[in-house]
Amino acid sequence: MRYTTAGESHGPEEIAVIEGIPAGLHITQADIDEQLARRQQGYGRGERQKIETDTVTFLTGVRHQLTLGSPITLNVHNDDHNNWSKIMAPDDPATSENTLRKVLRPRPGHADLVGGMKYRHHDDLRNVLERSSARETTMRVAVGAVAKKLLSEIGVDVHGFVVNVGPAKSDLNDLTKYHDLNELRLVTESFPTRALSAEADAAIREVIDQTKRNANTVGGQVQVMATGMPVGLGSYVSADTKLDAKIARAIVGINAFKGVQFGGGFDNAEKFGDQVMDEIFWDEKRGFYRGSDNLGGFEGGMTTGEAIVVRGVVKPIPTLYRPMQSVDIDTHQDHKASIERSDTTAVTAAAVIAEAMVAIELAKAVLDKFDADNIDRMKEQVERYRDEIRSF
Ligand SMILES: Cc1cc2nc3c(=O)[nH]c(=O)nc-3n(C[C@H](O)[C@H](O)[C@H](O)COP(=O)(O)O)c2cc1C
Numbered sequence: 001m002r003y004t005t006a007g008e009s010h011g012p013e014e015i016a017v018i019e020g021i022p023a024g025l026h027i028t029q030a031d032i033d034e035q036l037a038r039r040q041q042g043y044g045r046g047e048r049q050k051i052e053t054d055t056v057t058f059l060t061g062v063r064h065q066l067t068l069g070s071p072i073t074l075n076v077h078n079d080d081h082n083n084w085s086k087i088m089a090p091d092d093p094a095t096s097e098n099t100l101r102k103v104l105r106p107r108p109g110h111a112d113l114v115g116g117m118k119y120r121h122h123d124d125l126r127n128v129l130e131r132s133s134a135r136e137t138t139m140r141v142a143v144g145a146v147a148k149k150l151l152s153e154i155g156v157d158v159h160g161f162v163v164n165v166g167p168a169k170s171d172l173n174d175l176t177k178y179h180d181l182n183e184l185r186l187v188t189e190s191f192p193t194r195a196l197s198a199e200a201d202a203a204i205r206e207v208i209d210q211t212k213r214n215a216n217t218v219g220g221q222v223q224v225m226a227t228g229m230p231v232g233l234g235s236y237v238s239a240d241t242k243l244d245a246k247i248a249r250a251i252v253g254i255n256a257f258k259g260v261q262f263g264g265g266f267d268n269a270e271k272f273g274d275q276v277m278d279e280i281f282w283d284e285k286r287g288f289y290r291g292s293d294n295l296g297g298f299e300g301g302m303t304t305g306e307a308i309v310v311r312g313v314v315k316p317i318p319t320l321y322r323p324m325q326s327v328d329i330d331t332h333q334d335h336k337a338s339i340e341r342s343d344t345t346a347v348t349a350a351a352v353i354a355e356a357m358v359a360i361e362l363a364k365a366v367l368d369k370f371d372a373d374n375i376d377r378m379k380e381q382v383e384r385y386r387d388e389i390r391s392f
Pocket residue numbers: 046109110111132133134137254255256257315317318319341342343346349350353
């Protein structure tokens with residue numbers, strides 16, 4: 001399985017093309033729209049989310065709610081394009097009228113300056129902004145929805161939630177209360193910050209509201225958990241076959257993500273071996289299993305069968321309504337950075353995007369190992385493999 005996306009933030013359309021999804025997978029527009037809506041609901045977003053109601057159209061690869069095995073093309077319309085059609089016009093020459101919203105004062109932390117230098121966009125850094133915008137993550141979540149549907153066919157569940165927003169923490173100790181991911185999903189979806197308790201939700205909202213009042217921005221951490229993965233996906237044999245490494249890349253590939261860890265992650269650096277390794281047990285029903293999950297579901301770049309636990313660090317949003325120091329690329333004079341309409345925080349949306357990215361990597365790993373032509377054959381193979389692993 002592989003995919004690509006295309007689209008500018010204020011252009012007419014966002015597109016994704018996915019190759020390698022087996023034939024016969026049941027998928028509906030509603031399956032994808034549900035995930036797109038989750039990405040839009042995050043607390044702390046700016047005015048753009050009020051303009052958009054992201055809904056997908058299947059352009060290719062799906063017939064009567066079943067995948068055909070051919071490339072699947074997904075399309076989401078940018079409703080905001082109506083307000084930008086002149087500025088984004090592909091076939092009109094640049095005039096003083098359609099370049100009104102030029103960006104000349106690069107925002108520290110965004111892609112504006114380096115992107116402008118690299119692609120020689122010295123007339124207008126909007127040419128960078130349009131594609132570096134996280135609007136593109138809409139399509140990653142759409143692709144992730146297809147991946148999640150495929151994974152659900154073999155009992156794999158993936159869910160992302162917020163660990164903290166700035167100083168306000170979600171109570172992770174409460175995780176022990178939840179026996180399956182579905183319970184966790186129900187709790188986090190009931191709060192607009194995807195925290196784990198009403199108290200944490202209120203504290204996070206207060207941090208976001210205060211940050212907005214200060215014309216500032218704030219980041220945080222998100223955690224994705226995946227349960228039900230078969231043992232032994234990914235491999236230790238080569239650096240580029242390690243599945244944890246692929247997931248790390250996918251997470252840091254999301255706009256604004258600056259760090260990633262598995263299980264206890266960075267905290268494990270302060271611990272001793274007997275506090276970190278997950279002891280091995282066996283019983284007739286389950287076969288081999290672990291007494292803990294400090295390593296986040298991976299050994300040797302392979303799934304251990306325990307829950308996959310991945311965290312990502314999200315930096316604060318670069319655009320500040322009280323802007324930082326910058327330099328005008330036209331005059332080279334000191335100037336405050338450009339202000340573009342912006343979010344105060346995107347950590348809640350980032351949890352949904354990270355969930356999609358983990359789902360995509362897990363689906364790719366499943367399709368690398370098992371039949372990728374037909375979903376029923378894939379499922380039969382996974383079942384046979386699970387039986388073999390249980391009797392090891
Ligand atoms: C869901 C989401 C929404 C974002 N919204 C904004 C925004 O409104 N304004 C902004 O300046 N950056 C926003 N960002 C962050 C920028 O897209 C990102 O910082 C920029 O592309 C530079 O890439 P880098 O931070 O990965 O280096 C958002 C990121 C995500 C994940």
